[in-house]
Amino acid sequence: xxxxxxxxxxxxxxxxxxxxxxxxxxxxxxxxxxxxxxxxxxxxxxxxxxxxxxxxxxxxxxxxxxxxxxxxxxxxxxxxxxxxxxxxxxxxxxxxxxxxxxxxxxxxxxxxxxxxxxxxxxxxxxxxxxxxxxxxxxxxxxxxxxxxxxxxxxxxxxxxxxxxxxxxxxxxxxxxxxxxxxxxxxxxxxxxxxxxxxxxxxxxxxxxxxxxxxxxxxxxxxxxxxxxxxxxxxxxxxxxxxxxxxxxxxxxxxxxxxxxxxxxxxxxxxxxxxxxxxxxxxxxxxxxxxxxxxxxxxxxxxxxxxxxxxxxxxxxxxxxxxxxxxxxxxxxxxxxxxxxxx
Numbered sequence: 148x149x150x151x152x153x154x155x156x157x158x159x160x161x162x163x164x165x166x167x168x169x170x171x172x173x174x175x176x177x178x179x180x181x182x183x184x185x186x187x188x189x190x191x192x193x194x195x196x197x198x199x200x201x202x203x204x205x206x207x208x209x210x211x212x213x214x215x216x217x218x219x220x221x222x223x224x225x226x227x228x229x230x231x232x233x234x235x236x237x238x239x240x241x242x243x244x245x246x247x248x249x250x251x252x253x254x255x256x257x258x259x260x261x262x263x264x265x266x267x268x269x270x271x272x273x274x275x276x277x278x279x280x281x282x283x284x285x286x287x288x289x290x291x292x293x294x295x296x297x298x299x300x301x302x303x304x305x306x307x308x309x310x311x312x313x314x315x316x317x318x319x320x321x322x323x324x325x326x327x328x329x330x331x332x333x334x335x336x337x338x339x340x341x342x343x344x345x346x347x348x349x350x351x352x353x354x355x356x357x358x359x360x361x362x363x364x365x366x367x368x369x370x371x372x373x374x375x376x377x378x379x380x381x382x383x384x385x386x387x388x389x390x391x392x393x394x395x396x397x398x399x400x401x402x403x404x405x406x407x408x409x410x411x412x413x414x415x416x417x418x419x420x421x422x423x424x425x426x427x428x429x430x431x432x433x434x435x436x437x438x439x440x441x442x443x444x445x446x447x448x449x450x451x452x453x454x455x456x457x458x459x460x461x462x463x464x465x466x467x468x469x470x471x472x473x474x475x476x477x478x479x480x481x482x483x484x485x486x487x488x489x
Contacts, residue, residue: 148227148228148229149179149180149181149226149227149228149229150179150180150228150229150230150249151179151180151181151228151229151230151232151245151249152180152181152183152226152228152230152231152232153171153175153180153181153182153183153232153234153245154183154184154185154219154222154223154226154231154232154233154234155168155171155182155183155184155185155234155235155236156185156187156215156218156219156222156233156235156236157184157185157186157187157189157193157236158186158187158188158189158212158218159189159190159191159193160189160191160193160236160237161189161191161192161193161196163236163237163369164184164193164196164197164236165196166239167236167237167238167239167240168182168184168197168201168204168236169201170239170240171234171238171240172201172203172204174240174241174242174243174244174245175240175244175245176203176204180245181205181228182201182203182204182205183204183205183206183207183222183226184197184204184205184206184207185206185207185209185218185219185221185222186206186207186208186209187209187211187212187213187214187218188209188210188211188212188213194206194208207222207225207226209221209222213336214336214338214339214340215318215334215338215339215340215341215343216334216335216336216337216338216339216340216343217334217336217339219233219333219334220333220334220336223325223328223333228325229324229325229326230249230252230322230323230324230325231322231323231325231328232245232248232320232321232322232323233318233320233321233322233323234319234320235318235319235320235368237268237368237369237370238319238320238366238367238368238369239268239366239367239368239369240366241364241365241366241367244263244364244365244366245364246364247263247361247363247364248261248262248263248322248361248364249322251310251359251361252322252324255357255359257355257356257357258324258356258357258358258359259323259324259327259328259331259348259351259354259356259357259358260316260321260322260323260324260327260347260348260351260356260358260359261316261321261322261358261359261360261361262278262281262313262316262317262320262321262322262359262360262361263320263360263361263362263364263365263366264279264280264303264307264360264361264362264363264364264365264366265277265278265279265280265317265319265320265366265367265368266303266365266366266367266368267300267367267368267370268367268368268369268370269369269370271367272302272303273300273301273302273303274292274294274295274300274301274302274303275295275300275319275367275368275370276295276298276300276370277317277318277319277368277370278292278316278317278318278319278320278368279292279293279294279295279300279301279307279317280292280293280294280303280307280360280362281293281307281311281313281316281359281360282313282314282315282316282317282345282348283313283314283315283464283465283466283482283487284314284315284345284464284465284466285465285466285467285468285469285470285471285473286401286405286465286466286467286468286469287393287405287408287409287412287469287470287471288389288392288393288405288409289389289469289470289471290315290342290345291466291470291482292482293307293311293313293360293482294306294307294482295482296470296474296479296480296481296482296485297470297474297480299474299480299481301481301482306483307360307362307482308362309362310359310360310361310362310363311359311360312357312358312359312464313358313359313360313464314345314348314349314352314358314464314465315344315345315348315349315358316344316348316358316359316360317344318343318344319368319370320366320368321344324356327351327354327356328347330354331347331350331351331353331354331356332350333347334346334347335347335391335395335449337391337442337445338384338388338391339384339388340384341381341384341385341388342384342385342388342389342391342392343388345392346388346391346392346395346396349392349395349396350396350453352464353396353453353454379427379428379430379431380431382428382431382432382435383431383432383434383435384435385435386413386416386431386432386435386436387434387435387436387438387439389409390406390409390435390436390439391439391442391446393405393406393409394406394439394443394446394447394450395446395449395450395453396450396453410436412471413432413435413436416432417429417432417433420432464487466485466487470485473485
């Protein structure tokens, strides 16, 4: 069995492959590590370019775009490795970036997944939106990070420089123990893209695994490589998938109350989009809720298959209050100001 497989899922991102794949191969490939490009049915010549310019990188060609969740699920079935490293095509890795991550996984067999410190490629001394220095959620399912709360992104001056357990590792760059991936069923393909990694990490926690961040490893993420941050389709996926996430994973005693509050908060968000003249985003929220309602029967089935009991230490990684209230009303805009365990 291969020790480590670094898998870049690509869809029509030839430009990013040209910019970053060479560095990934240079700083990753070894006797114990292979680099793979899993292509989600690209039409921009991505596969041909990889074959002609980086034949040391293995290619897995899928027949169409299965999304982030589906594409990885199919590709990983074809790879036999102890560790999967899921890496976005718009990520620049650094020398020896893998060493701290794989060493940490070797030394902590109860860790299902870990992630590096993710900085912005555009502002290199700042954290990047999608993961920063480790992910958390609040009681209503809103994700945030050490180094990023909503749109407030902190400068990285080593304030989050310690290895800690977190609620979720970023799908932009995450190491996953293959045995844990298989044990917990991998990504839920119905998510297509966005928040599938949070759903998976929630299931890791249910099985007693830990998820961690290892800031000694640093990568730089462009962000918005597949979908721009202001894309109405991204808005749709984020709102729909957050409802999927909560419906599948909330405990029975919390389910009705939290789902009701979450729907009310989403209604407020939709109205704010409309008042700001963002009609397409407003419609995206409406469509997200409509499609969530259509999927309730399948979500109930998935929910019934999960063990929804919390394990010791689990609540430490959930903010037991509203991040919306903390941020917009109380003005707590950094992770350290949130006082997670109070």
